[in-house]
Amino acid sequence: MQPVNSVRQMLARLRETVDHHIWVREWGMSVVGNGSTSIGGLLRSQHVATRANIALLSAADNDDYSYVDQNFQPESLQTWGKRGSVINVEMRRYRESVVAGLVEDGYTIVDADDASDDESGAVIESVKAASEQLYTAECEA
Structure with a gap:
């Protein structure tokens, strides 16, 4: 299932001179990260997953990977968290979000x-x- 903006972009690319008829599911099926709608919740889940992966790598290799920098490019993580939380909110109200976006784009619903x-x-x-x-x-x- 596509994020709301992708659905709107796809519809904008259709240039035929006929009315467009779509059906949109009430809620989305996919989520970003753990599905949290807060930046903090998404970032915490990623830190937990990263620590678990480092532990698994260390156990598999019998080597210590605890030195791995877990805060690499924090601005990228913040951007991912912001966008991910927006997508997760839109997925919970998918139909409502798609319709609101199409109205904003000037479509008649x-x-x-x-x-x-x-x-x-x-x-x-x-x-x-x-x-x-x-x-x-x-x-x-």
């Missing part, structure tokens, strides 16, 4: 659950007609 049966039928027919037209054009090409 029509919720299929709110549309009347007549509107839904018209949309379905419109999609079928566009699909057949594109298929015919592709076959002729």
